[in-house]
Amino acid sequence: MVEVKGWRNGLLMTLPDTLELDELLAAIRERLEQGRNLELWKGSVATIDFGARIVLPDALDSIIGVLKDGYGILPTAVVSEIPETRAAADRLTLTLYDVLPMVVMPPVGQTPEPEKAPQIGQGNALYIPHTVRSGQRIVHNGAVIVNGDVNPGSEVIAAGDIVVLGTLRGVAHAGANGDESSRIFARSLRPPQLRIASLYARAPESDGKTAASKGAECARVQSGAIDINPW
């Protein structure tokens, strides 16, 4: 399978090393045309990870040709330990890596499949430019940023982090797909209940009056429980 991810130097394309060249080119096309506006590829730079594939100069030319002429993607680097492949890349003065030098970001240009859902939540934030009012429910498969308050009787459910620039008085559920590293930030954190992944925390019983504002806080999971700290 052809994988396309984003990393610090544009796209990272991981190509399967088992396919014949024709099949590989077809797989590349299929991947790049899957569920994405083709215009968005234009002008991207790409690093190609060939795995154990032996790529001769002609084959490299045709792969680069497909990317450049077909989609406007400019390959600038190659990841390979195979001498023939490295030689072919070196001939085109591409940057060479033996192994992938760093951790990559989540896939781009592809809606994550449901079974993979927990891994998303960093790349695709939902921005809500207003207060979330009672009865409103925001559900998003990623991080949610609310530029306003989250009022009592409303819910914000996110696969990733929840950031509330105002006061959080409704129910917030971060990491709703099970990601315990998700956090909840609010300028004023006063919810009746907080949920992160499968954990939840209740507000201490109060006399029903609003408590004095303590400034911005962040809720996160620490040693199996939700912990709230100044932000």
Add this chain to the structure above:
Amino acid sequence: MANARVIVITSGKGGVGKTTTTANIGMALAALDQRVALVDADIGLRNLDLALGLENRIVYDIVDVVEGRAEVRKALIKDKRNQNLAFLPAAQTRDKSAVSPEQMIKVLDDIKAEGYNFILIDCPAGIEQGFKNATAGADEAIVVTNPEMSSVRDADRIIGLLESQELRGAKLIVNRIRMKMVEQGEMLGVEDVQEILGTGVQLLGVVPDDESIITSTNSGEPASMSETSRAGQAYRNIARRLLGEEVPFMQLAEVKQGGIFAKIKKMFGG
């Protein structure tokens, strides 16, 4: 004149004082020489006629207008106390489904054609069909809330629903406030209510809890007709604010009897 201001008076929660507010603002606007039509959209739970003391004059109601048995002009009841004020009653024997939003808009257009400056719609409680009917033809909204959490939460819900149907800039009336309880920390204050609803919701008025409201509702004389009622004064102020006047908010703190300070406060209070 087809450019009447159509204002829906709504709250979400029942019993917070929508009908009383509609009657009082209507009467106060009429006293300021505005031509005002009040529409009771609470079909099946008619009340506005009582608050106005016009029950015995109902011949036709809004469902009769919608179903073509009467023209709006005939169904509108003119208030004898103030000819500027007219009232279109709800039907008591039907339910909310008797009128559709499109029919409501048509009725409002007919009322506009009669040359009114203001059309105030008394919205039923709830967020279902009745709410949709009452808000369909409105271009402004007044949200009434009491200083208590359940009412504020419902008001918040209503503001969200209004925004989602492009009725922005809802104005807020905090009704039945008791300053003594607020001072003792037993009741939400106006600031607490505003903090929850956000600064985007403009405060139109604060109406003190006032026993005169109960007697005035029972007798069908809106409190805004009474010079001595504190709530009536608050409603008159609201009417003036609706007309664009800058009216300072009433001094609601309990004043000690007799002191010179109290008298001064009273002088500036109104």
